[in-house]
Amino acid sequence: MFGEIGRIACLETAVGAWQLPWWQTTALGFLGLSAGGVVAAGVFAFLAIIGVFPRLMGKTGTKRILLYETLIILGGILGNVSDLYEIPVRVGGNVALGVFGLASGIFVGCLVMSLAETLKALPVINRRIRLAVGLQYVILSVALGKLVGSLVYFMKGMCM
Incomplete structure (x- = not known):
């Protein structure tokens, strides 16, 4: 049930967590959710500080900034959930893959330009x-x- 990574004991699978006492499972769940929340907040704060979100909002000329921020947060949550539970997406085939690749490329381009502006500082x-x-x-x-x-x-x- 337990493995070892870099001399740190860890569960080999999440299924093994259900074999632990309820209080250990609860503590592990709380610790995992807390750590994940901190990391996610750090990533979103980093992206906001270097100007990715304001740049995208400025380029699109949006008037609904609250909606934009809500969709960014929902995208992060849905991305994490689909990664965590390995949800297959069987819609659109190669067309959906192309659209996702284009959107990812645009986002990475904005990230690189924001980092370049940070390096100018x-x-x-x-x-x-x-x-x-x-x-x-x-x-x-x-x-x-x-x-x-x-x-x-x-x-x-x-x-x-």
Whole structure:
């Protein structure tokens, strides 16, 4: 029932959780939902801070910002639910796949442009904090940390 990932005991499957006492199952459920909520809030906050949502709202010229925000939240929730429960989508075939790919590409393009604008702000930050040398090393260390973390994640088989 229990496996080991990086010397951390974990359940091999979610089905194994039902073999635990009710209080442990409840605690695991609460912990999982809390952690998921924090991560989701962080992702949405990151996307909002770098300007993806305001950029999309500005480009489309929408007047219904509350509806736009509601649909973004519902999209995140439905995406998580479909990923969690592995719900198959059997509508539209290749046409639906093409539309999804186009929408994903547009979103990634907006994300990249927002990140590029954020990188334009780095020289301003550099002047504000008076970092004379080494900003490129800060950026490089962040990138290398992400690279090493990804390599460890995939090489240790934690992505299953």
